Amino acid sequence: xxxxxxxxxxxxxxxxxxxxxxxxxxxxxxxxxxxxxxxxxxxxxxxxxxxxxxxxxxxxxxxxxxxxxxxxxxxxxxxxxxxxxxxxxxxxxxxxxxxxxxxxxxxxxxxxxxxxxxxxxxxxxxxxxxxxxxxxxxxxxxxxxxxxxxxxxxxxxxxxxxxxxxxxxxxxxxxxxxxxxxxxxxxxxxxxxxxxxxxxxxxxxxxxxxxxxxxxxxxxxxxxxxxxxxxxxxxxxxxxxxxxxxxxxxxxxxxxxxxxxxxxxxxxxxxxxxxxxxxxxxxxxxxxxxxxxxxxxxxxxxxxxxxxxxx
Numbered sequence: 001x002x003x004x005x006x007x008x009x010x011x012x013x014x015x016x017x018x019x020x021x022x023x024x025x026x027x028x029x030x031x032x033x034x035x036x037x038x039x040x041x042x043x044x045x046x047x048x049x050x051x052x053x054x055x056x057x058x059x060x061x062x063x064x065x066x067x068x069x070x071x072x073x074x075x076x077x078x079x080x081x082x083x084x085x086x087x088x089x090x091x092x093x094x095x096x097x098x099x100x101x102x103x104x105x106x107x108x109x110x111x112x113x114x115x116x117x118x119x120x121x122x123x124x125x126x127x128x129x130x131x132x133x134x135x136x137x138x139x140x141x142x143x144x145x146x147x148x149x150x151x152x153x154x155x156x157x158x159x160x161x162x163x164x165x166x167x168x169x170x171x172x173x174x175x176x177x178x179x180x181x182x183x184x185x186x187x188x189x190x191x192x193x194x195x196x197x198x199x200x201x202x203x204x205x206x207x208x209x210x211x212x213x214x215x216x217x218x219x220x221x222x223x224x225x226x227x228x229x230x231x232x233x234x235x236x237x238x239x240x241x242x243x244x245x246x247x248x249x250x251x252x253x254x255x256x257x258x259x260x261x262x263x264x265x266x267x268x269x270x271x272x273x274x275x276x277x278x279x280x281x282x283x284x285x286x287x288x289x290x291x292x293x294x295x296x297x298x299x300x301x302x303x304x305x306x307x308x309x310x311x
Contacts, residue, residue: 027073030288032299032307034071036122036144037078038256039101039302044080044120044146045260047097053086057253057262058149059273065253066266067278076127076288081149081230083247084218090148091118101302105140107232108206112137113177116213116232119145124300127290136179144299151228154241155220163219164238170213171235172197177206242269 041061048055057065058079064072071078082090094104103121107113114137121143134142155163175181176198183191201209217231227241249264263269270277280286299307 029295029297030074030076032125032297033076033127033144033288034256035301035307036125036299037071037075037146038258040078040120040122040144040146041080041255041260042258043099043102044148045258047090047093048086048261050097051089051093053082053090054250055080055082055086055090055261056247056250057255057260058147061255062253062262062266063270063274063277065255065260065262066270069254070256074286074288076144076290078146079149080146081151083151083228087148087150094120103140105145108174108177108210109140110138111177111206112179113174113206113209114141115234116171116174117234118148118232120148121145122299124302124304126296126298128296133179149230150217150232151242151247152217152231153220153225153244154227154229160220160241163216166216166219167213167231167238168235169197170209170216173201173204173209174206174213176201176204177209240273242272 041057044055047053056062058081060072060075060077061079064070064075091104091106098104098120101123103123105119105121107116107118121140122145123143125144127142127144130139130142154160172194175194178198181194181198183194186194213232226244228244228247229238229241231238246263246265246269250261251264251266252259253262253266254260301307
């Protein structure tokens with residue numbers, strides 16, 4: 001996903017800040033990641049088509065399909081979104097429907113909190129050298145993966161702000177089940193609030209926290225028919241309200257020679273999210289977000305063959 005790396009919130013999931021202005025990476029090493037991303041999309045597309053579900057290429061994945069007719073050359077993850085009904089059906093179907101090369105990782109799995117986003121891992125892959133978080137998360141977050149975002153209707157007006165506060169509360173509770181909380185990413189005013197919420201949340205089960213988050217997400221189900229939000233995003237990114245009309249029609253977009261589904265009016269969505277989305281970011285910002293050092297990436301194809309750089 002392409003995003004603003006000068007934002008102080010820009011970090012990897014284990015709290016190790018990446019510095020904007022780093023030297024451009026040698027993207028020949030990303031070929032294995034893009035192979036795995038392709039397999040992930042093909043698998044999601046297969047399951048959705050077989051079960052009458054609608055998904056949308058999302059965020060940087062849709063941007064890549066429109067701007068590059070491919071993945072963004074330096075992108076190292078893949079995103080889709082689904083409306084709530086299709087999202088929940090997919091989560092019910094996926095554990096049995098996914099092929100052997102894939103695994104569904106749910107929020108709160110094993111009582112550990114990573115974030116609220118379910119992900120599908122491409123199992124025969126390693127993104128980076130092992131770090132201190134991997135044992136805690138049972139090595140579930142060191143794979144090339146696909147994030148599945150859920151679209152819900154928000155409340156209207158002032159009630160929307162209270163809905164966001166409720167969602168923040170449940171996210172804060174969930175942080176009590178994280179491997180660590182990195183205080184430096186938060187303002188001095190935010191730190192005691194987060195510490196308090198995490199302290200309370202540590203004494204709640206992840207099942208209860210996830211139920212609370214789901215209830216808060218569904219609170220606006222019939223209140224605002226004009227917008228949809230992604231409430232299972234990371235807490236800094238739950239604010240945007242996307243026009244419901246964007247999701248009325250779908251179109252197909254090409255990535256690596258395959259056709260995938262997304263919003264027909266991709267231009268409106270991409271302008272809303274990225275502004276002048278056809279303009280490439282500065283070269284120093286064209287770096288992967290999840291793979292720390294690209295030569296450390298290991299990806300095998302579905303036949304068990306190692307994909308070498310440049311393949």
